[in-house]
Amino acid sequence: MHIGELARRTGASAKAIRLYEEQGLLGPVPRQGVYRLYGERHLQQVLLIRQAQSVGFRLAELHPLLAGGEEPDWPELYQRLQGKRAALRAEIRRLQRLDAQLGRIGEEIHACIAGQPQADQALCAAEPAQRSALLHEA
Template identity: 60%
Template structure:
């Protein structure tokens, strides 16, 4: 498949796909003349990259895991665990913020009832 079809199937722009290739996240992209030819494996790789990005991973975090000859699944699991820990911390922070807002709202209701 050509770059336009890969872009359509993955939601990535052609510019992003060329960037992934430059970074080494897409390896061994074949050419047909001046056109890039992508495989089903490239489709799976871009899908994984896009999914990781949507979950908050930066390309710089993905490079050491996905840019080698084989995906380092153990390293990817560690990164996922780290992201989950960060997410849990953020959830706890937001819950504390919500509790503070609830407290302020309760105080406002008390003031309105006294008025």
């Protein structure tokens, strides 16, 4: 198949496919005159690259795993995938802590705005830098 057909079937642009080829991720691509002729193996490789990119892999990370366009190094790819998952879980935990902190700050600010009796008056009167220190003590 020609590059246009490969692009249509994979959702990758022709430019991206040429980049994958230039970086050695597709292996050798035979030519017929000036046209590249892609096979089923190339189609599967492009789909794998796009799937990996969609979950956060950069082409540079994929190169050692897919170089030469042969069968991917599945055990190594699995290990890297697990590493990505661990990093993602750590980021989720960090974001959850940040969300909780923002929630506490928001509640305090809302209490100050509403003039609620339970509002910490020292917190309401504090400058932003002092407010941050007071909130971190809580």
